[in-house]
Amino acid sequence: MRMWMVDTSILCKNHLMGEYREHFAIAGLMRLERRFDGYIRNNLVEPKSIESRFEDIRDEMLCRGYEPKKEFVPPDISYLPEEHQNYKVDVQSSQDDLLSRCTFCRDNYDAGLVRNTDTYKKG
Ligand SMILES: [Zn+2]
Numbered sequence: 001m002r003m004w005m006v007d008t009s010i011l012c013k014n015h016l017m018g019e020y021r022e023h024f025a026i027a028g029l030m031r032l033e034r035r036f037d038g039y040i041r042n043n044l045v046e047p048k049s050i051e052s053r054f055e056d057i058r059d060e061m062l063c064r065g066y067e068p069k070k071e072f073v074p075p076d077i078s079y080l081p082e083e084h085q086n087y088k089v090d091v092q093s094s095q096d097d098l099l100s101r102c103t104f105c106r107d108n109y110d111a112g113l114v115r116n117t118d119t120y121k122k123g
Contacts, residue, residue: 005089008060012104030075046089047077
């Protein structure tokens with residue numbers, strides 16, 4: 001499970017759909033009040049951004065003509081330790097990881113599809 005947090009326009013179809021689905025899985029674990037220590041330690045989730053990130057992913061899917069239909073109910077994250085609630089994914093590190101493992105995302109990146117470079121750096 002991972003919130004890549006990179007510009008959604010560079011995500012290939014698999015990674016875009018994957019991140020969409022994983023938001024439901026992450027939210028499910030949050031509803032069970034699971035701890036996210038490992039995910040935080042490994043730079044994989046950004047709890048406070050789950051709703052806005054989901055909307056970005058959904059917008060990107062709509063933009064590409066896909067039809068995301070499942071209703072997303074944002075989870076209550078108040079049970080998490082404060083430093084986990086406020087954790088910010090290191091986007092550069094996440095992007096480096098993504099581009100090193102997916103040639104399709106890499107191609108999008110190289111093609112300069114990045115539309116809103118600063119979206120996820122604002123905090
Ligand atoms: Zn990809």
